[in-house]
Every structure is written in C-alpha cells, then in structure tokens.
Amino acid sequence: MTAVDLALPDLSTPRRQVLLAIADDALISGHRASHWTGVAPSLEEDLAFSTIAQAGINHADLWYQLVLAGTVDDVSAGVDALGLGREPDAYRHAIVCERPPRDFAYTLARHWVLDRFEAVRLASLADSTDRDVAALSVKLRHEHRYHLEHAQLWFDRLVRGGDEPAERLRDGLAQVLPEALGLFEPVEAEDQAVADGLLPIGHTQLRERWLESAAPLLEQAGFADLVPAADAAVPDAAALGRRGCHTDDFVVDVWPEMTRLYREHPGARW
Amino acid sequence: MSATSTCDPVREEEFLARLDEGHRVEPYEWMPDTYRTLNVKFIEMHANSEIMGALPEREWIARAPTLKRKRSLAAKVQDEVGHAHLIYRVAESLGRPRRAMYEDLIAGKGRFHNVFHYPTYTWGDVACIGFLVDGAAIVTQRALLDTSYAPYARVMKRVVAEESLHYRHGEDIMLALASGTDEQFEMLQEAVNRWWEPIMHFFGTAVPAEQDPMIRWGVKGRSNEASRQEWLNTYVPKMWDMGIDTPDPKLAYDPETGWWDYTEPDWDRLAQIVKGEPTEATASRLYWRQLLHRHHAWLHDIILGPDPAAAA
Numbered sequence: 001m002t003a004v005d006l007a008l009p010d011l012s013t014p015r016r017q018v019l020l021a022i023a024d025d026a027l028i029s030g031h032r033a034s035h036w037t038g039v040a041p042s043l044e045e046d047l048a049f050s051t052i053a054q055a056g057i058n059h060a061d062l063w064y065q066l067v068l069a070g071t072v073d074d075v076s077a078g079v080d081a082l083g084l085g086r087e088p089d090a091y092r093h094a095i096v097c098e099r100p101p102r103d104f105a106y107t108l109a110r111h112w113v114l115d116r117f118e119a120v121r122l123a124s125l126a127d128s129t130d131r132d133v134a135a136l137s138v139k140l141r142h143e144h145r146y147h148l149e150h151a152q153l154w155f156d157r158l159v160r161g162g163d164e165p166a167e168r169l170r171d172g173l174a175q176v177l178p179e180a181l182g183l184f185e186p187v188e189a190e191d192q193a194v195a196d197g198l199l200p201i202g203h204t205q206l207r208e209r210w211l212e213s214a215a216p217l218l219e220q221a222g223f224a225d226l227v228p229a230a231d232a233a234v235p236d237a238a239a240l241g242r243r244g245c246h247t248d249d250f251v252v253d254v255w256p257e258m259t260r261l262y263r264e265h266p267g268a269r270w
Numbered sequence: 271m272s273a274t275s276t277c278d279p280v281r282e283e284e285f286l287a288r289l290d291e292g293h294r295v296e297p298y299e300w301m302p303d304t305y306r307t308l309n310v311k312f313i314e315m316h317a318n319s320e321i322m323g324a325l326p327e328r329e330w331i332a333r334a335p336t337l338k339r340k341r342s343l344a345a346k347v348q349d350e351v352g353h354a355h356l357i358y359r360v361a362e363s364l365g366r367p368r369r370a371m372y373e374d375l376i377a378g379k380g381r382f383h384n385v386f387h388y389p390t391y392t393w394g395d396v397a398c399i400g401f402l403v404d405g406a407a408i409v410t411q412r413a414l415l416d417t418s419y420a421p422y423a424r425v426m427k428r429v430v431a432e433e434s435l436h437y438r439h440g441e442d443i444m445l446a447l448a449s450g451t452d453e454q455f456e457m458l459q460e461a462v463n464r465w466w467e468p469i470m471h472f473f474g475t476a477v478p479a480e481q482d483p484m485i486r487w488g489v490k491g492r493s494n495e496a497s498r499q500e501w502l503n504t505y506v507p508k509m510w511d512m513g514i515d516t517p518d519p520k521l522a523y524d525p526e527t528g529w530w531d532y533t534e535p536d537w538d539r540l541a542q543i544v545k546g547e548p549t550e551a552t553a554s555r556l557y558w559r560q561l562l563h564r565h566h567a568w569l570h571d572i573i574l575g576p577d578p579a580a581a582a
Contacts (some may be wrong), residue, residue, distance in 0.1 A: 038328035050348035
C-alpha cells in the first residue's frame, strides 16, 4: 500500500533489491536504537544511541534516494513511501535488525556485530561500479568509524568490567551471533548485481570477511566458543529476511507502530 | 566548610549587595546556605524537567509520520537529554551528586515541571509540545541568561541557542498541521485545547517579584507573570495567524496596559498535578524508567563509578 499518488519504480530489479536491503537494515536497526532515547542506562549512552538512531534513519533516507534515482519528482514523498509505505513482506532487512533491544547488553552485542558487518559491507561497496553507490559508501564510512569505536569501547568495557557484565555480554552475543548469519543471505537475483559490479562482493562472501574481522576479537575476549562456524546455517527463526519473511517482532511490533500514522493519512504532508 | 562560615549575616548582606551590583558567583566563592540551597533546588528541577520532558516526545519517534520528522524528533529529544547532562553538572558544582539526583528522579522523588506530567494522544501533541510548551520554556530559559550563578549562566547560553532550533522544529510541525488536511487541523486544534491550561500553569502564580525568593537571590531575573505575558504576546498572535482558536474566551490584549487579560487557571489543579499522586502518564513513564534502571544495576558501577554512599 503506497499511501500517495506516487508511482514508485519497479523494486524487483537486482540493483533496487540490494539497495533496499542496505537501506532497510539501516532504518530498522536505527528505529530499534531510538528505543533508548530518554531511557538509556546513562545520560551519555542516551546521547550515543540517539545519534546511532539518527544515523540509521538518515542513512536509510540516503540509500532510498538511490533506489529512486530520478524516477519520482517528489523525492521526499518517495523516500517516505519506501520507508513507511510498504507492506511488511516488501522490507529486505535481516531479521536480527528487527529484534527488540532487550537489555543493554543485548543491544551492545548487536551494535558490535552489526557495525562490524556494516564496516565490511561499506568497504566493499566503496568499489561499486555504480558511482552513486560508491560515493555514498565512501561518505558513510567516515561517519561509521565512530559507531565502530563506540561499539568496541563498550565491548571492551563489558569484557573487563567483572564477571556479571562479561557474562551478560556473552549471553547477548550468544543470542545475536547465530541470528546475525541472516545478514549474509543474498537478496533476490543478487548474482546479477554482483556480475554488474554494483555489489562488488556478494552478501554470502561478505560473511567470510566479517568473520575474519570479528573472530579474532571474540577469541581474545574469551568468546572463541561463540564464533560461528564457517559453514553454520542460518537458524530458521532468523532466515529469509532478505526475501521479505519477517517475524512478529517486525510484523506485529515495529511495522504497525512505525507506519500507522503515515498510512492513516494518505497523501498528507507533515 | 563550617556551619558558621555559611550563616554569617554580615557576609550575607555583602553577598546580596554584590548580587544586586550584577556580580556572578563562581563555585569556588563563598556563598550563603540559602543561596546554595535555592540554586540546587531550582537547577535540579530544571535538569529533571529536561529528562522528563524527553519522555512524552520520545514516544513519538517510533511513530513519526515521515523519515525527516523521525530523524529531527530524535535529534530534538537528544538535545533535551543533552541539556539535562549539562545542567546536572551545574548542580553538581554546588555539591549535589548527579547519581543522587538521577536516582531520586527515577524513584519518583525528584520534582519537575507540570507540563511533563501529561499524556500524548496524537501528532498534534508533538506540535504543541515542540512549539508552545518549548516556547514557554524558551521564555523562562532566556530569562536565566542573567542568572547569578556563573556556571548556570554559561550553560544556559548554549541551551538557549539550541532551544531556538527547537523553536523552528516546533513551528515547522505546527505549520504543516495547520495548513494540512481537515483531519490534521482538527488534530492540532484539539491538542492546543489540551495544552492551554498546562501552559498557563507552567509559569506559576503571579507572585510579586519582591516576594519571590528566587528573584531576591538572583536565581531568576523576572517574575512569573512577566514571563507568562511574554509568552502570550509571542505565541497567541502566531496561533491566530494559523487559524487556531485559543480556548480561553476571556483572552484579549489590553492596549492601555500592554498586557493580556486571561481566565485565571485552576491553581488547585496545578498543585494536584505537581504535588499530588503522580498522573497516570507520569506513573507509567516512571514505572518503565524504574524497571529499566533496576535491570541495569549491573552497569551502574561501570558507568558512574562505585556508589559513593555505598563506599562510605
């Protein structure tokens, strides 16, 4: 249901499917990060997660603009139609992004895992043959560096913070890491996007790069047993987000709240 | 610091005389107990209000009707928390630990402004909080640029600068609703009707300046009524320009006195809101806050260092 008289382009092309996956990961994890605004365990982290939320929403906006690329006159209406006007099964984010924030240890574990993933994806997209995609990736990598630093700072703080914090981080990682494998599932017709050079390294191969970056840090921290095996399967509960299958955490929780006001007033300006 | 050193009537008179001359007090200077206590009370309530003010608006980040609004609302609420962060530091410089203030607030023992005790129902409430309630806060905060406690005055400079961006944010949301569909306009009008009395309450009773200890001790520079009049003078014409009805039939500008006449709000209701049992909205916001706080007890020492009370 697109709420406005707005002809969105055909979203099923490999290019748009790839870009939607990137944008939707950012939007939904940003939406979840905004949960902490006003209620985080410290004022400093309140500020940090509000920044992370804004970056997610903003990055989604920028990627949606590339999805639209010249196909609609009113770009901001087009962006909202993509961000807030699609049915749940049209979203392409990985299921790990839609999980609720749970406690702060889970949030920090996910933040760490997602940011290391985003770092390898952005690094590869910087070599995209699509110049707009390459340019945006280069730009976002600069900003993204601070997220990585923040995530690593907290990872280290919890690891060295005594038994309980380290144990809670371990529990968080134990929940996140298997589900994070859903990040590396390919979108529909991704092979074509890889062949075109739009996506220089497919999601499946990004998994190896991510493991190379994350595994040594997990091992040093005493979490070697949590490192996913190279051939580990995505758990059923976290699979097929890239193909539009989502859990109640999205379909019943995030999506209705996030899109209701937009959908209730078709064509309204806000 | 001995008790006698802060209760010295002669020094106190000298101190007040210097305040009257416009002297600004630094944390390392001698100050009377009354001055310290009044400032802590006022500044702590200000910081608490920034935190509690973040909660009604945060409820709408998840529901914002466009990505642009979602982002700007998140940024705006973040600013409010940032103000609390700065302002708690000021109270700390007067000897009240941040951890104690924060824990009192979460336990429901901290005081904060009346306007943050109310529920939100629609995006119209977001417009009213962003424009009218924040507008009221801007009026009173601008008056604090001349406050006598120097660290507070310095922090208020930055807070007021950010608030002027919030003013644009609120005005933009309000104008979009006022010029939107009939449903959007109605959403806005209903919210204005809801917020009118809380805003009139916000400035407090018309206690004469000479009877207000906060003014005598240089915390506030201006009377409650002067602030209320400035708000009416700024915001009522703007609302009328947008076609919004102000819900007080008696409201009128008197060109002779240069003041606005209005219906006296129900002051008992204000007392009930700020001093009585918490409203349902406050109880529920505090409940969640307490729950989240308790669930993260394992983190507090990492964040804040060991609790000085427990260590002592």
